[in-house]
Amino acid sequence: MKNLVFIENLKCGGCESSIRKALAALPGVTNVSIDFEKNAVDVETKNTDARPVIVRTLDSLGYPETGHNSLLKKGKSFVSCAIGRMDG
Numbered sequence: 001m002k003n004l005v006f007i008e009n010l011k012c013g014g015c016e017s018s019i020r021k022a023l024a025a026l027p028g029v030t031n032v033s034i035d036f037e038k039n040a041v042d043v044e045t046k047n048t049d050a051r052p053v054i055v056r057t058l059d060s061l062g063y064p065e066t067g068h069n070s071l072l073k074k075g076k077s078f079v080s081c082a083i084g085r086m087d088g
Contacts, residue, residue, distance in 0.1 A: 003043045003051045008069040009062055009077035010039045017084030022057050026050070039066065 009015070016034045019041060023032045028046040035042070041063075043054050055065055062076025 001045055001048050001050070003045060003054050005041050005043070005051075005055060005058060006066040007039055007041055007058055007063040008066055009064075009074055010034070010036060011077070011081055012085075014081040014083075014085035015063070015077065017087055018061055018080040019058065019063060019084075021084070021087065022061055023054060026053060026057065 010019075016036075019034060020032050023029055023041070023043055026045075028050060029043055030046060031044040033042040034040070041054075041058065043050070045054075058064065059068070059073070060076075061080040062073045062078070063080070064070075064073050
């Protein structure tokens with residue numbers, strides 16, 4: 001099942017690395033695609049009810065759904081991005 005989520009704060013490969021690593025660790029996830037141009041994350045899963053968990057995971061990293069951004073989430077995204085750069 002595909003789960004397309006449009007997100008805020010997506011900036012670079014560091015962001016991509018953090019997002020990909022966190023989402024790939026979720027149960028049932030089979031593929032993660034990230035589209036910088038559309039600020040979108042497409043997560044394929046075996047589970048039909050995975051979307052809420054995916055959205056919460058992205059939000060916890062600082063990449064909330066479009067329209068749900070805040071200063072705190074922007075700050076979290078910078079930390080996630082830096083970690084992704086170091087791990088990537």
